[in-house]
Amino acid sequence: MNERNNDPENELDIAEDDSDDEENNSMSADEGDQDDDLEDDVSEYEYADSDMDEDDADIAFEPSIKATKSVSISAAEANKSKERRQGNIKLLDRILGDCNDAYPVPVSQDDEEFLSLITADKKRPRVSTGSTNVSATTTGEQTKSEKRKGTKKSDDCSTSTLKPGVGYERGDFRSTSDLVNRMEAAEKKQLALDKTCCSLLKELYTFFDEFDGDEGIVLLSLKMSRGLNRMLFSILKNDSFLDLGKRSGVYLSTLDFLDRISSSKFLSSFLVHDLLEGDGSGHSEGETSCESLLAALHQQADVLGKHQEKILNDVHTGKSTGKLSDEESVARNSIVVCNKMKNTLENVTSAIKLGRQAGTISEVNDGAFLKKQTTPSSEKTDSEGIPLVEKEGYCKEMSKYRFDSVSMLELIDKNVVSYYFHDKVGKGAQAGDVLPQRMLRIHSEVAGLSRDLPVEWGSSIFVRIDEERPDVMKALIMAPEGTPYENGVFEFDIRLPDNYPNDPPLVQFVTTNKNQTRFNPNLYNSGKVCLSLLGTWQGPGWIPKTSTVLQVLISIQSLIFVPDPYFNEPGYDPSSDDAKRNSKVYDNQIRAATLKFAIFEQLEKPPIMFRDCVANHFRLKKRRILKQLAEWEELAKECETKSNKAKTSGRHGYQGLVAGGGIRPDRNVIKETCSKIEKSLQEKFPDIEKNAGF
Template structure:
């Protein structure tokens, strides 16, 4: 055993190289600049957000893209440092003798490495993963290595106390996005209209055939990771690697569960039956909670039930491409376009949506895509709580233009009653969506579309949080000056009355009828959404009736439509 592979050498790498690079001294928190998920900003009651025509005094909710460009430059060296640090660890692991594995597992388990990797793989955006492939690729190889040994594989199930997560749970979520990326990529390759050129990249070091019973010394022939020039698209390699890794980890989980089962049986045979039965009794007969506890957790239960039922439906790929295009507003434009030159960027975005879309009982976003023509997308946004859109479902048709991402996606609102009603100063009856991020409203540099940083996810979140607001009347340019006077309050209340009435008619009742007639891509989403929110929607509608007045006929139609859902 060489000095380089004394167990102390591993500690030196973890504490002297990995930790300083990933966990700087400032607060001992990861400066994980890889994560760049947009968050839905809460609408302000004093000043509306820019980019929608609200008011000149609003805060810039979208962020300063020029500052982001500066940050990107600073991140380049950080990514290189992380790459070198992970490769240093990987090189050590490749040469470590087998007799050190058990000790290595203990040393790594007591270090910050699992926490660092959990933070790294919290980023499920294939756009940022591809941009930082020199960090993710060696990290994935390290996880492959963990799969080769029974001691090291236990690290996948080690929970971090801060958010009670584990590498297993991180990969469980990430592999969904990876799997959808591959499905979209394969569909695009097979499509005659939009073929996608293959990228010549090395295959993962572990093949799918080796998932069960793989050779424990496969890694002896491996080499430290080499990353090609900046700009190479590693999306497919990353997705393949993650899917194979997930299969390996799943196999390890099954082994772990089998071992635990056998151990329990052995304990019973050796006279530990009493202890085992007591433990089982605790698990099977939890102490009943108090009535006050049950009352306080009812809303939480409703939230979890909604998420459990709707999460599998949040991103879907159409099974009937012809019907999907027939129902899409941009189908005619798509037929006039040639093969998209940047289809991989589109696939990166769509695969990221599978795990990044907002999902809450208060407001959610759902997406449907056509694998055969990935430029066409549909979105369904549920109206946020405490707005005149609450509970309603608003459908949007979206197309990635030929010069995307240099130009923003084209977006039209479909829920307009056949062009009869304008739901918002920024949502026209003819379908136009007015937003500076889409180039349909003038805004400052930080509010406009940025080809490097802007995404469809950001557009959807902006519509959800910045347009579907509590008092949409003030979205009209200049009207914000009347926010605090009587004229403005009366006008806003009258405006909300019409929006609420048409939310019931077009975004609830009509949506239910379309879903029941299977006239929409979101039929299963619509029926599940209203089944879960039925009582809450009726309560809100009654408040609306008492406040601004809702016709008895509309209330009756609403109740009948909701009652018709089985």
């Protein structure tokens, strides 16, 4: 027997040798299998779409599974990846081009150069407008032509040089039926545009889900697309909450789009981008971003949703009489949009916060920086010497008083507050006692008032409603500059009738010196307000679907409180010399009445519902009002001098006063009233700079 076999150590060596042979054979087999696997997996390697140059495409690959060796990919795969990337850019360009078609704007040279860089054909820079073979120059010419065509007045739509809406038209004017037809045509056009917007936003949403390339060029494309930017702005900046339920589809599509943008850490910077940046719109920087517009819209929409949800609940619990049909559907759509808006705003806010933490969004955006840099200093003044910061301070402070709901009926019942339509309201009436269809419409309008009422240095409108009955209203108009009503405070009672909005609002003028003074051919001393929109004068009237309380108030502000109120009287010829002289006398009479009843009395005894509002109006405009007093005293002196000369000379047609408005403009009485106003201002607001916070 072989000694080796009998030796235990030799047996161990033999076993180890056999084991090594088996292991080596096994490893050889595994390596062979692995080589086969690697050959099979070459086709599974994918190109990593990154920021690398196209020259590096041959080596810029990332395996779908980990590998220890670098593998060369075929030129065919590189070309395929390049074509896919170019296809994505073409698709994005086509979608944004369709946005430009839907919301056309003049195309700038910068847009043309930018779009030429991202299109496949770099030799012929063209702007994609959604249709082929349309150059940027052609698009611009078409836009200008369309503008000229749109602004041209047709013969059958001509209006007079006097103010439409008051009813004092000359020649032909549009009838209410004509306006209704135009409104219906505009509504159809809007619905078609909304359908296009929904489709485009859905395409963008799908594009984001499927796109796996460089997000930088996508972000830049979105910011540079004026059509998309204007589309989003027009939807988020919509002034009418009546559309919230009727156009719920386009709102929901927009909110879905913003949700998708919020989900991308890189694209989320679009949320703070100014949608109207560089278009010369006059909007302040930072105020036209998706974030700011959505936040402002949600603030009012949230109130609207809660009110409408309460009305619908009252109907189903039997607290309200009446049936809902189309109104119920619109209301429910509004509630869906309001709830969705709340969630989207949370997503947008969170995305911006995360973006700033990650460094993709700056802590202070450029818009806020520019706004800060352009804020007027206390040294800068307007043409009248009023500091610009004082004007801005007025608008900021008075905006707090723009709109409010108060216990008005309770005060009316206690005779603390007077209300002309008290008997028509009914004591103890609650919101559920009126038709729900009517209340849904009223709440839609009320939600918009808190944002849309104009509050400006030149003129402002303020509204108060009863907290339980929003159909009970009071309004205050601070009359415009450059008129014989300037800085006067004029009060109106408003009642929305039981058949509202089929019937127009009931409006009563309150500042009448106890029904003794008439302030305008349209404002009687009895309190009657003559306005075709209210059905109290001939001309284009109330349109239930589109006319609103806001429209009525702005019409009074701009069409009645005018620089030359004498010519609001029908039949007076502005070109007549006698009419011009009478107009000057009439203005002097109105100024005298404004000083006594709309400034001094309001300063001493402001309306209870607007007490703080009126006090701050006079406090913040003290400097301007003091200057106004001196100017009006001088005008009264000049007017009296001319009147005395005309009287002495026995001029034909001379008359000392003009019927139809104001009070006797005795110069001494005016001087005395101005002195009282000045004294009251100095006593109530002794230190204007300190009180104004400047």
